[in-house]
Amino acid sequence: MPEGQIIKALSGYYYVHEEGSNQIWQCRARGVFKKRGISPLVGDYVSFEPSSNGEGTVTEIAKRRNELIRPPIANVDQALLVFSIEEPEFNQILLDKFIVHIEKADITPIICLTKLDLAATLDGIPEEMEIYQKIGYEVFITSSKTKIGLSDVEEYLKGKTTVFAGQSGVGKSTLLNELDPSLQIETGEISLKLGRGRHTTRHVELIRLPSGGMVADTPGFSQLDFSSIEAEELSGLFLEFRDYSEQCKFRGCLHQNEPSCAVKSAVEKEEISSQRYQNYLQFLVDIQSEKQKRRY
Template structure:
Protein backbone atom coordinates (compact mmCIF):
# COMPACT_ATOMS: atom_id res chain seq x y z
CA UNK A 1 0.00 0.00 0.00
CA UNK A 2 1.35 3.43 -0.98
CA UNK A 3 0.78 6.59 1.03
CA UNK A 4 1.96 10.19 0.81
CA UNK A 5 3.28 11.91 3.89
CA UNK A 6 5.71 14.46 5.32
CA UNK A 7 8.95 13.61 7.11
CA UNK A 8 8.62 14.96 10.66
CA UNK A 9 11.75 13.47 12.22
CA UNK A 10 15.09 12.18 10.99
CA UNK A 11 17.51 10.11 13.03
CA UNK A 12 19.93 9.41 10.22
CA UNK A 13 18.78 5.86 9.53
CA UNK A 14 15.06 6.07 10.40
CA UNK A 15 12.48 8.67 9.39
CA UNK A 16 9.14 9.39 11.05
CA UNK A 17 6.58 10.12 8.36
CA UNK A 18 3.13 11.57 9.07
CA UNK A 19 0.63 10.60 6.39
CA UNK A 20 -2.31 12.61 5.11
CA UNK A 21 -4.68 10.72 7.43
CA UNK A 22 -2.54 11.55 10.48
CA UNK A 23 -0.87 8.16 10.82
CA UNK A 24 2.76 8.18 12.00
CA UNK A 25 4.99 5.59 10.32
CA UNK A 26 8.62 4.72 10.96
CA UNK A 27 10.37 4.43 7.62
CA UNK A 28 13.59 3.32 6.05
CA UNK A 29 14.96 4.35 2.66
CA UNK A 30 14.70 2.10 -0.37
CA UNK A 31 17.10 2.90 -3.20
CA UNK A 32 19.47 5.83 -3.63
CA UNK A 33 18.43 9.48 -3.67
CA UNK A 34 20.69 12.28 -4.85
CA UNK A 35 20.60 16.06 -4.72
CA UNK A 36 21.91 17.02 -8.13
CA UNK A 37 25.64 16.25 -8.23
CA UNK A 38 26.22 17.07 -4.57
CA UNK A 39 27.41 14.43 -2.15
CA UNK A 40 25.10 14.54 0.88
CA UNK A 41 25.21 12.59 4.13
CA UNK A 42 21.42 12.29 4.44
CA UNK A 43 19.31 11.98 1.28
CA UNK A 44 15.99 12.65 3.06
CA UNK A 45 15.27 15.77 5.11
CA UNK A 46 12.64 16.84 7.62
CA UNK A 47 9.97 18.64 5.60
CA UNK A 48 10.26 16.35 2.59
CA UNK A 49 7.00 15.18 1.03
CA UNK A 50 7.50 11.48 0.35
CA UNK A 51 5.74 8.39 -0.97
CA UNK A 52 5.98 5.40 1.35
CA UNK A 53 4.95 1.78 1.11
CA UNK A 54 3.68 -0.04 4.20
CA UNK A 55 5.16 -3.45 4.86
CA UNK A 56 2.92 -6.36 5.78
CA UNK A 57 3.51 -9.38 7.94
CA UNK A 58 6.11 -9.32 10.72
CA UNK A 59 7.15 -5.74 9.92
CA UNK A 60 3.64 -4.36 9.72
CA UNK A 61 3.63 -0.68 10.63
CA UNK A 62 7.12 -0.18 9.23
CA UNK A 63 7.36 1.76 5.99
CA UNK A 64 9.81 2.34 3.17
CA UNK A 65 10.40 5.69 1.48
CA UNK A 66 10.38 5.03 -2.26
CA UNK A 67 10.02 8.55 -3.66
CA UNK A 68 10.75 12.16 -2.69
CA UNK A 69 8.43 14.75 -4.22
CA UNK A 70 9.95 17.88 -5.77
CA UNK A 71 11.18 20.31 -3.12
CA UNK A 72 10.25 23.99 -3.23
CA UNK A 73 13.58 24.67 -1.49
CA UNK A 74 16.03 23.16 0.93
CA UNK A 75 18.71 24.23 3.40
CA UNK A 76 22.10 22.53 3.36
CA UNK A 77 25.27 23.01 5.36
CA UNK A 78 28.75 21.57 5.25
CA UNK A 79 28.74 18.32 7.19
CA UNK A 80 30.29 18.90 10.63
CA UNK A 81 32.03 15.51 10.43
CA UNK A 82 32.88 15.19 6.73
CA UNK A 83 33.93 18.56 5.35
CA UNK A 84 33.68 17.43 1.71
CA UNK A 85 30.08 16.33 2.13
CA UNK A 86 26.90 18.25 2.76
CA UNK A 87 24.11 17.77 5.27
CA UNK A 88 20.45 18.48 4.50
CA UNK A 89 18.93 20.42 7.41
CA UNK A 90 15.35 20.77 6.12
CA UNK A 91 13.23 21.25 3.02
CA UNK A 92 10.06 23.03 1.91
CA UNK A 93 10.35 25.86 4.44
CA UNK A 94 8.65 29.26 4.25
CA UNK A 95 11.10 31.09 6.49
CA UNK A 96 14.02 30.60 8.85
CA UNK A 97 15.00 31.89 12.27
CA UNK A 98 18.55 32.41 13.52
CA UNK A 99 18.52 32.37 17.33
CA UNK A 100 21.32 34.35 18.98
CA UNK A 101 22.24 35.72 22.39
CA UNK A 102 24.37 38.70 23.33
CA UNK A 103 25.29 37.17 26.71
CA UNK A 104 25.46 33.61 28.10
CA UNK A 105 26.94 32.56 25.74
CA UNK A 106 28.73 35.67 24.55
CA UNK A 107 27.70 37.00 21.14
CA UNK A 108 29.53 35.70 18.07
CA UNK A 109 28.21 38.15 15.51
CA UNK A 110 29.96 36.44 12.61
CA UNK A 111 27.66 33.45 13.06
CA UNK A 112 24.67 35.55 11.92
CA UNK A 113 26.30 36.26 8.56
CA UNK A 114 27.26 32.63 8.14
CA UNK A 115 23.71 31.54 8.92
CA UNK A 116 22.34 34.02 6.36
CA UNK A 117 24.83 32.68 3.82
CA UNK A 118 23.21 29.28 4.37
CA UNK A 119 19.65 30.49 3.67
CA UNK A 120 20.19 33.32 1.15
CA UNK A 121 21.05 31.09 -1.86
CA UNK A 122 17.56 29.60 -1.64
CA UNK A 123 15.75 32.92 -1.11
CA UNK A 124 14.47 31.84 2.30
CA UNK A 125 13.35 34.86 4.39
CA UNK A 126 15.25 34.87 7.68
CA UNK A 127 14.61 36.57 11.02
CA UNK A 128 17.26 37.11 13.69
CA UNK A 129 16.08 36.43 17.25
CA UNK A 130 18.06 37.73 20.24
CA UNK A 131 17.03 35.55 23.16
CA UNK A 132 17.68 35.97 26.92
CA UNK A 133 16.73 39.67 26.97
CA UNK A 134 16.03 39.31 30.71
CA UNK A 135 19.78 39.15 31.48
CA UNK A 136 20.99 41.92 29.16
CA UNK A 137 22.83 44.92 30.54
CA UNK A 138 22.39 48.39 29.10
CA UNK A 139 25.51 47.76 27.02
CA UNK A 140 24.02 44.52 25.70
CA UNK A 141 20.85 46.33 24.68
CA UNK A 142 22.91 48.91 22.81
CA UNK A 143 24.62 46.08 20.93
CA UNK A 144 21.16 44.70 20.05
CA UNK A 145 20.02 48.07 18.68
CA UNK A 146 23.23 48.38 16.66
CA UNK A 147 22.77 44.92 15.10
CA UNK A 148 19.05 45.45 14.58
CA UNK A 149 19.85 48.53 12.48
CA UNK A 150 22.33 46.56 10.35
CA UNK A 151 20.10 43.56 9.65
CA UNK A 152 16.74 45.23 9.27
CA UNK A 153 18.26 47.54 6.63
CA UNK A 154 19.01 44.47 4.50
CA UNK A 155 15.61 42.87 5.04
CA UNK A 156 16.03 40.64 8.10
CA UNK A 157 13.55 41.47 10.91
CA UNK A 158 15.08 41.32 14.40
CA UNK A 159 13.27 40.37 17.61
CA UNK A 160 14.34 40.94 21.21
CA UNK A 161 12.82 38.15 23.29
CA UNK A 162 13.03 36.34 26.59
CA UNK A 163 11.85 32.77 26.82
CA UNK A 164 11.86 33.20 30.63
CA UNK A 165 9.79 36.39 31.05
CA UNK A 166 7.80 36.07 27.83
CA UNK A 167 9.02 39.37 26.39
CA UNK A 168 8.51 39.44 22.62
CA UNK A 169 7.06 35.91 22.49
CA UNK A 170 3.57 36.93 21.33
CA UNK A 171 5.02 38.93 18.43
CA UNK A 172 7.31 36.06 17.47
CA UNK A 173 4.47 33.54 17.69
CA UNK A 174 2.42 35.70 15.32
CA UNK A 175 5.30 35.74 12.83
CA UNK A 176 5.30 31.93 12.80
CA UNK A 177 1.57 31.49 12.22
CA UNK A 178 0.62 29.38 9.18
CA UNK A 179 4.24 29.06 8.04
CA UNK A 180 6.80 26.26 8.13
CA UNK A 181 9.79 27.75 9.94
CA UNK A 182 13.29 26.35 10.31
CA UNK A 183 14.84 27.29 13.68
CA UNK A 184 18.62 27.16 14.07
CA UNK A 185 21.36 28.61 16.20
CA UNK A 186 24.49 27.88 18.16
CA UNK A 187 24.44 25.63 21.20
CA UNK A 188 23.39 27.32 24.43
CA UNK A 189 21.33 30.17 22.96
CA UNK A 190 18.16 28.75 24.52
CA UNK A 191 16.56 27.46 21.35
CA UNK A 192 14.64 24.62 23.00
CA UNK A 193 13.52 26.89 25.86
CA UNK A 194 12.36 29.43 23.26
CA UNK A 195 10.34 26.79 21.42
CA UNK A 196 8.76 25.73 24.72
CA UNK A 197 7.77 29.36 25.34
CA UNK A 198 6.18 29.56 21.90
CA UNK A 199 4.46 26.18 22.22
CA UNK A 200 4.38 25.13 25.92
CA UNK A 201 2.79 21.71 25.36
CA UNK A 202 5.91 20.46 23.55
CA UNK A 203 8.02 20.48 26.74
CA UNK A 204 11.31 19.97 24.89
CA UNK A 205 14.29 18.94 27.01
CA UNK A 206 16.66 21.78 27.89
CA UNK A 207 20.09 21.98 29.52
CA UNK A 208 21.93 24.84 31.16
CA UNK A 209 25.14 26.40 29.91
CA UNK A 210 28.17 24.38 30.97
CA UNK A 211 29.76 26.10 33.99
CA UNK A 212 33.14 24.71 32.96
CA UNK A 213 33.28 25.77 29.30
CA UNK A 214 30.73 28.59 29.27
CA UNK A 215 29.27 26.96 26.17
CA UNK A 216 25.87 25.51 25.47
CA UNK A 217 25.19 21.81 25.68
CA UNK A 218 23.29 20.04 22.93
CA UNK A 219 19.70 19.14 23.76
CA UNK A 220 18.41 18.55 20.23
CA UNK A 221 20.06 15.50 18.62
CA UNK A 222 18.10 15.24 15.37
CA UNK A 223 16.00 17.58 13.26
CA UNK A 224 12.31 17.36 14.11
CA UNK A 225 9.14 19.13 12.98
CA UNK A 226 6.36 20.17 15.38
CA UNK A 227 2.84 21.41 14.74
CA UNK A 228 1.87 24.79 16.21
CA UNK A 229 -1.55 25.04 17.82
CA UNK A 230 -2.20 28.41 16.16
CA UNK A 231 -1.35 27.01 12.72
CA UNK A 232 2.03 26.42 11.13
CA UNK A 233 5.01 24.20 11.88
CA UNK A 234 8.51 24.63 13.28
CA UNK A 235 11.55 22.53 12.46
CA UNK A 236 13.95 22.31 15.38
CA UNK A 237 17.57 21.51 14.50
CA UNK A 238 20.63 20.50 16.53
CA UNK A 239 22.82 23.31 17.85
CA UNK A 240 25.45 24.43 15.34
CA UNK A 241 29.02 24.90 16.54
CA UNK A 242 30.47 26.31 13.32
CA UNK A 243 29.38 26.94 9.74
CA UNK A 244 31.88 26.53 6.92
CA UNK A 245 31.40 26.65 3.16
CA UNK A 246 33.78 24.31 1.37
CA UNK A 247 31.05 23.74 -1.25
CA UNK A 248 31.07 27.42 -2.29
CA UNK A 249 33.16 29.26 -4.83
CA UNK A 250 34.32 32.78 -3.87
CA UNK A 251 31.75 34.35 -6.23
CA UNK A 252 28.97 32.42 -4.44
CA UNK A 253 29.85 34.37 -1.30
CA UNK A 254 29.87 37.71 -3.11
CA UNK A 255 26.49 36.99 -4.71
CA UNK A 256 24.82 35.96 -1.45
CA UNK A 257 25.80 38.93 0.70
CA UNK A 258 22.78 40.77 -0.71
CA UNK A 259 23.94 44.36 -0.21
CA UNK A 260 27.39 43.55 -1.61
CA UNK A 261 25.78 42.02 -4.67
CA UNK A 262 23.57 45.08 -5.10
CA UNK A 263 26.47 47.56 -5.08
CA UNK A 264 28.69 45.29 -7.19
CA UNK A 265 26.69 46.24 -10.28
CA UNK A 266 28.62 49.55 -10.24
CA UNK A 267 32.10 48.03 -9.90
CA UNK A 268 34.53 48.63 -12.75
CA UNK A 269 35.19 44.90 -13.22
CA UNK A 270 32.40 42.32 -13.53
CA UNK A 271 34.46 39.75 -11.59
CA UNK A 272 35.40 42.20 -8.83
CA UNK A 273 35.81 40.49 -5.46
CA UNK A 274 35.78 43.85 -3.62
CA UNK A 275 39.19 43.72 -2.03
CA UNK A 276 42.05 45.49 -3.79
CA UNK A 277 40.48 46.11 -7.20
CA UNK A 278 40.32 49.73 -8.47
CA UNK A 279 36.97 51.54 -8.81
CA UNK A 280 35.20 49.11 -6.49
CA UNK A 281 31.69 50.35 -5.69
CA UNK A 282 31.39 47.96 -2.73
CA UNK A 283 34.48 49.33 -0.94
CA UNK A 284 33.20 52.85 -1.60
CA UNK A 285 29.84 51.90 -0.07
CA UNK A 286 31.61 50.51 3.02
CA UNK A 287 33.57 53.77 3.40
CA UNK A 288 30.34 55.79 3.02
CA UNK A 289 28.55 53.66 5.64
CA UNK A 290 26.06 52.23 3.14
CA UNK A 291 27.38 48.73 3.75
CA UNK A 292 28.10 47.57 7.30
CA UNK A 293 31.85 47.35 7.93
CA UNK A 294 31.10 44.43 10.27
CA UNK A 295 29.36 42.51 7.47
CA UNK A 296 32.12 43.40 5.03
CA UNK A 297 34.84 42.08 7.37
CA UNK A 298 32.92 38.82 7.80
CA UNK A 299 32.59 38.58 4.02
CA UNK A 300 36.37 38.90 3.65
CA UNK A 301 37.00 36.27 6.32
CA UNK A 302 34.72 33.72 4.67
CA UNK A 303 36.36 34.41 1.28
CA UNK A 304 39.78 33.79 2.80
CA UNK A 305 38.66 30.49 4.34
CA UNK A 306 37.31 29.25 1.01
CA UNK A 307 40.37 30.35 -0.95
CA UNK A 308 42.65 28.60 1.54
CA UNK A 309 41.32 25.38 0.03
CA UNK A 310 42.53 24.76 -3.49
CA UNK A 311 40.13 24.06 -6.35
CA UNK A 312 40.53 20.27 -6.26
CA UNK A 313 39.97 20.11 -2.53
CA UNK A 314 36.74 22.11 -2.89
CA UNK A 315 35.54 19.86 -5.71
CA UNK A 316 36.62 16.50 -4.31
CA UNK A 317 32.97 15.55 -3.71
CA UNK A 318 31.82 16.04 -7.32
Protein backbone atom coordinates in the same frame (compact mmCIF):
# COMPACT_ATOMS: atom_id res chain seq x y z
CA MET B 1 -0.44 5.45 -3.67
CA PRO B 2 -0.71 7.62 -0.51
CA GLU B 3 1.43 10.72 -0.04
CA GLY B 4 2.81 12.49 2.98
CA GLN B 5 5.74 14.32 4.54
CA ILE B 6 8.69 12.87 6.43
CA ILE B 7 8.63 14.41 9.90
CA LYS B 8 11.39 12.36 11.54
CA ALA B 9 14.34 10.19 10.49
CA LEU B 10 15.83 7.76 12.99
CA SER B 11 17.93 4.58 12.73
CA GLY B 12 17.14 3.99 9.06
CA TYR B 13 13.40 4.60 9.46
CA TYR B 14 11.45 7.52 8.01
CA TYR B 15 8.31 8.57 9.83
CA VAL B 16 5.77 9.82 7.29
CA HIS B 17 2.76 11.91 8.25
CA GLU B 18 0.09 10.84 5.79
CA GLU B 19 -1.58 13.71 3.96
CA GLY B 20 -5.18 14.25 5.03
CA SER B 21 -4.93 12.12 8.18
CA ASN B 22 -3.26 12.00 11.57
CA GLN B 23 -1.53 8.68 10.89
CA ILE B 24 2.25 8.37 11.05
CA TRP B 25 3.79 5.54 9.01
CA GLN B 26 7.15 4.03 9.92
CA CYS B 27 8.81 3.50 6.55
CA ARG B 28 11.99 2.20 5.01
CA ALA B 29 13.31 3.66 1.76
CA ARG B 30 13.45 1.72 -1.50
CA GLY B 31 16.89 0.34 -2.29
CA VAL B 32 16.89 2.21 -5.59
CA PHE B 33 17.46 5.49 -3.72
CA LYS B 34 20.77 4.22 -2.35
CA LYS B 35 21.85 3.11 -5.83
CA ARG B 36 21.13 6.63 -7.10
CA GLY B 37 23.00 8.21 -4.19
CA ILE B 38 19.80 9.76 -2.83
CA SER B 39 18.73 9.81 0.82
CA PRO B 40 15.24 10.84 1.93
CA LEU B 41 15.33 13.87 4.25
CA VAL B 42 13.07 15.15 6.98
CA GLY B 43 10.78 17.65 5.26
CA ASP B 44 10.59 15.64 2.03
CA TYR B 45 7.18 15.19 0.44
CA VAL B 46 6.96 11.54 -0.56
CA SER B 47 4.80 8.78 -1.97
CA PHE B 48 4.82 5.56 0.02
CA GLU B 49 3.47 2.04 -0.16
CA PRO B 50 1.75 0.93 3.07
CA SER B 51 2.22 -2.62 4.30
CA SER B 52 1.00 -3.80 7.68
CA ASN B 53 1.18 -2.65 11.30
CA GLY B 54 1.62 0.99 10.33
CA GLU B 55 4.77 0.28 8.32
CA GLY B 56 5.55 1.02 4.68
CA THR B 57 8.10 1.85 2.03
CA VAL B 58 8.99 5.27 0.61
CA THR B 59 8.77 4.90 -3.18
CA GLU B 60 9.12 8.44 -4.55
CA ILE B 61 10.53 11.77 -3.37
CA ALA B 62 9.03 14.98 -4.74
CA LYS B 63 11.32 17.73 -6.02
CA ARG B 64 12.77 19.77 -3.16
CA ARG B 65 12.50 23.55 -2.90
CA ASN B 66 15.75 23.61 -0.93
CA GLU B 67 17.83 21.45 1.38
CA LEU B 68 20.46 21.63 4.08
CA ILE B 69 23.16 18.98 4.48
CA ARG B 70 23.98 19.42 8.17
CA PRO B 71 21.40 19.29 9.63
CA PRO B 72 19.81 17.13 6.91
CA ILE B 73 16.42 18.70 6.17
CA ALA B 74 14.48 19.81 3.09
CA ASN B 75 11.69 22.21 2.11
CA VAL B 76 12.34 24.78 4.84
CA ASP B 77 10.71 28.21 4.56
CA GLN B 78 12.84 30.13 7.01
CA ALA B 79 15.61 29.88 9.61
CA LEU B 80 15.29 31.52 13.00
CA LEU B 81 18.85 32.57 13.89
CA VAL B 82 18.83 32.77 17.68
CA PHE B 83 21.47 34.93 19.39
CA SER B 84 21.59 36.37 22.90
CA ILE B 85 22.47 39.85 24.11
CA GLU B 86 24.61 38.34 26.87
CA GLU B 87 25.51 34.90 28.24
CA PRO B 88 26.87 34.22 25.64
CA GLU B 89 27.72 37.66 24.28
CA PHE B 90 26.32 38.61 20.87
CA ASN B 91 28.65 37.37 18.11
CA GLN B 92 28.21 39.22 14.82
CA ILE B 93 30.71 37.28 12.74
CA LEU B 94 28.95 34.02 13.67
CA LEU B 95 25.59 35.57 12.77
CA ASP B 96 26.94 36.61 9.36
CA LYS B 97 28.31 33.12 8.84
CA PHE B 98 24.88 31.63 9.55
CA ILE B 99 23.22 34.15 7.22
CA VAL B 100 25.60 33.28 4.35
CA HIS B 101 24.86 29.55 4.65
CA ILE B 102 21.10 30.11 4.95
CA GLU B 103 21.05 32.47 1.95
CA LYS B 104 23.07 29.90 -0.01
CA ALA B 105 20.34 27.31 0.67
CA ASP B 106 17.66 29.75 -0.55
CA ILE B 107 16.05 29.90 2.89
CA THR B 108 14.84 33.15 4.48
CA PRO B 109 16.92 34.18 7.55
CA ILE B 110 15.15 35.73 10.55
CA ILE B 111 17.13 37.13 13.46
CA CYS B 112 15.91 36.55 17.01
CA LEU B 113 17.82 38.28 19.80
CA THR B 114 17.10 36.74 23.21
CA LYS B 115 17.63 37.64 26.89
CA LEU B 116 16.49 41.25 26.59
CA ASP B 117 16.07 41.17 30.38
CA LEU B 118 19.88 41.11 30.68
CA ALA B 119 20.18 44.48 28.95
CA ALA B 120 20.10 47.18 31.59
CA THR B 121 18.26 49.54 29.22
CA LEU B 122 17.16 49.50 25.59
CA ASP B 123 20.61 50.95 24.90
CA GLY B 124 21.91 47.52 25.81
CA ILE B 125 20.61 46.07 22.54
CA PRO B 126 23.50 45.60 20.10
CA GLU B 127 23.45 48.46 17.59
CA GLU B 128 24.11 45.93 14.84
CA MET B 129 20.40 45.01 14.94
CA GLU B 130 19.64 48.31 13.24
CA ILE B 131 22.06 47.36 10.45
CA TYR B 132 20.22 44.09 9.76
CA GLN B 133 16.82 45.78 9.81
CA LYS B 134 18.10 48.33 7.29
CA ILE B 135 19.31 45.51 5.02
CA GLY B 136 15.78 44.09 5.12
CA TYR B 137 16.03 41.22 7.58
CA GLU B 138 13.22 40.60 10.06
CA VAL B 139 14.56 41.12 13.60
CA PHE B 140 12.82 40.07 16.82
CA ILE B 141 14.09 41.11 20.25
CA THR B 142 12.77 38.85 22.98
CA SER B 143 12.91 37.80 26.59
CA SER B 144 11.54 34.44 27.69
CA LYS B 145 11.72 35.70 31.27
CA THR B 146 9.51 38.76 30.74
CA LYS B 147 7.65 37.31 27.67
CA ILE B 148 8.56 40.37 25.56
CA GLY B 149 8.44 39.70 21.83
CA LEU B 150 7.36 36.04 22.10
CA SER B 151 3.90 36.56 20.60
CA ASP B 152 5.49 38.36 17.64
CA VAL B 153 7.79 35.40 16.98
CA GLU B 154 4.90 32.95 17.37
CA GLU B 155 2.83 34.88 14.83
CA TYR B 156 5.71 34.91 12.33
CA LEU B 157 6.09 31.11 12.52
CA LYS B 158 2.46 30.38 11.64
CA GLY B 159 1.94 28.45 8.43
CA LYS B 160 5.68 28.05 7.80
CA THR B 161 8.41 25.47 8.37
CA THR B 162 11.20 26.99 10.43
CA VAL B 163 14.59 25.60 11.41
CA PHE B 164 16.22 26.98 14.57
CA ALA B 165 19.93 27.79 14.62
CA GLY B 166 22.29 29.33 17.14
CA GLN B 167 25.14 28.52 19.49
CA SER B 168 24.61 26.64 22.74
CA GLY B 169 23.18 28.65 25.62
CA VAL B 170 21.42 31.39 23.65
CA GLY B 171 17.96 30.19 24.70
CA LYS B 172 16.71 28.07 21.77
CA SER B 173 15.26 25.39 24.07
CA THR B 174 13.67 27.99 26.33
CA LEU B 175 12.12 29.69 23.33
CA LEU B 176 10.75 26.37 22.02
CA ASN B 177 9.25 25.65 25.45
CA GLU B 178 7.49 29.02 25.40
CA LEU B 179 6.08 28.30 21.95
CA ASP B 180 4.95 24.79 23.01
CA PRO B 181 5.07 24.18 26.81
CA SER B 182 4.25 20.48 26.30
CA LEU B 183 7.77 19.92 24.89
CA GLN B 184 9.30 20.29 28.38
CA ILE B 185 12.84 20.66 27.03
CA GLU B 186 15.17 21.36 29.96
CA THR B 187 18.71 22.64 29.74
CA GLY B 188 21.14 20.17 31.20
CA GLU B 189 18.39 17.75 32.20
CA ILE B 190 16.56 15.02 30.34
CA SER B 191 13.23 16.06 28.84
CA LEU B 192 10.33 14.03 30.20
CA LYS B 193 8.55 14.05 26.85
CA LEU B 194 11.41 13.92 24.35
CA GLY B 195 13.89 11.87 26.38
CA ARG B 196 16.75 14.24 25.81
CA GLY B 197 18.50 17.24 27.29
CA ARG B 198 21.30 19.52 26.24
CA HIS B 199 23.35 18.19 23.32
CA THR B 200 21.42 14.89 23.30
CA THR B 201 19.38 15.47 20.13
CA ARG B 202 20.68 12.97 17.59
CA HIS B 203 18.01 13.18 14.92
CA VAL B 204 16.04 15.77 12.99
CA GLU B 205 12.33 16.09 13.71
CA LEU B 206 9.55 18.43 12.62
CA ILE B 207 7.30 19.54 15.48
CA ARG B 208 3.88 21.05 14.81
CA LEU B 209 3.26 24.10 17.00
CA PRO B 210 -0.13 24.56 18.71
CA SER B 211 -0.44 28.01 17.11
CA GLY B 212 0.31 26.66 13.61
CA GLY B 213 3.47 26.10 11.63
CA MET B 214 6.25 23.59 12.13
CA VAL B 215 9.68 23.94 13.71
CA ALA B 216 12.66 21.70 13.08
CA ASP B 217 14.27 20.26 16.18
CA THR B 218 17.78 19.35 15.03
CA PRO B 219 21.19 18.34 16.45
CA GLY B 220 22.46 21.71 15.25
CA PHE B 221 24.34 23.23 12.34
CA SER B 222 27.59 21.31 12.16
CA GLN B 223 28.72 22.55 8.74
CA LEU B 224 29.64 26.21 8.81
CA ASP B 225 32.77 26.01 6.71
CA PHE B 226 32.83 27.42 3.20
CA SER B 227 33.59 24.29 1.20
CA SER B 228 30.33 24.55 -0.75
CA ILE B 229 30.61 28.28 -1.52
CA GLU B 230 32.68 29.79 -4.33
CA ALA B 231 34.46 33.12 -3.94
CA GLU B 232 32.52 34.53 -6.91
CA GLU B 233 29.13 33.84 -5.32
CA LEU B 234 29.89 35.09 -1.78
CA SER B 235 29.12 38.72 -2.65
CA GLY B 236 25.58 37.79 -3.70
CA LEU B 237 24.96 36.25 -0.27
CA PHE B 238 25.44 39.69 1.32
CA LEU B 239 22.14 41.27 0.26
CA GLU B 240 23.25 44.87 0.63
CA PHE B 241 26.13 44.30 -1.82
CA ARG B 242 23.94 43.26 -4.73
CA ASP B 243 22.90 46.62 -6.19
CA TYR B 244 26.38 48.05 -5.75
CA SER B 245 28.05 45.01 -7.35
CA GLU B 246 26.32 45.83 -10.63
CA GLN B 247 28.07 49.22 -10.62
CA CYS B 248 31.61 47.84 -10.20
CA LYS B 249 33.98 48.49 -13.09
CA PHE B 250 34.96 44.84 -13.46
CA ARG B 251 32.52 41.98 -13.92
CA GLY B 252 33.09 39.36 -11.22
CA CYS B 253 34.60 41.97 -8.89
CA LEU B 254 35.38 40.39 -5.51
CA HIS B 255 35.40 43.81 -3.76
CA GLN B 256 38.82 43.00 -2.40
CA ASN B 257 41.65 44.84 -4.18
CA GLU B 258 40.00 45.79 -7.48
CA PRO B 259 39.93 49.46 -8.57
CA SER B 260 36.65 51.33 -9.12
CA CYS B 261 34.76 48.99 -6.81
CA ALA B 262 31.28 50.33 -5.97
CA VAL B 263 31.00 48.14 -2.87
CA LYS B 264 34.22 49.51 -1.34
CA SER B 265 33.04 53.01 -2.21
CA ALA B 266 29.72 52.35 -0.43
CA VAL B 267 31.62 51.18 2.65
CA GLU B 268 33.66 54.40 2.67
CA LYS B 269 30.42 56.41 2.43
CA GLU B 270 28.97 54.32 5.31
CA GLU B 271 26.19 53.07 3.04
CA ILE B 272 27.37 49.52 3.80
CA SER B 273 28.36 48.45 7.32
CA SER B 274 32.15 48.36 7.64
CA GLN B 275 31.88 45.42 10.07
CA ARG B 276 29.77 43.41 7.63
CA TYR B 277 32.31 44.23 4.92
CA GLN B 278 35.21 43.10 7.15
CA ASN B 279 33.36 39.85 7.84
CA TYR B 280 32.86 39.41 4.09
CA LEU B 281 36.61 39.85 3.51
CA GLN B 282 37.39 37.29 6.23
CA PHE B 283 35.00 34.77 4.66
CA LEU B 284 36.55 35.45 1.26
CA VAL B 285 40.02 34.69 2.61
CA ASP B 286 38.67 31.49 4.20
CA ILE B 287 37.14 30.39 0.88
CA GLN B 288 40.31 31.16 -1.06
CA SER B 289 42.44 29.31 1.53
CA GLU B 290 40.21 26.22 1.39
CA LYS B 291 40.31 26.25 -2.39
CA GLN B 292 44.11 26.47 -2.29
CA LYS B 293 44.27 23.47 0.07
CA ARG B 294 42.02 21.40 -2.20
CA ARG B 295 44.30 22.22 -5.13
CA TYR B 296 47.22 20.60 -3.34
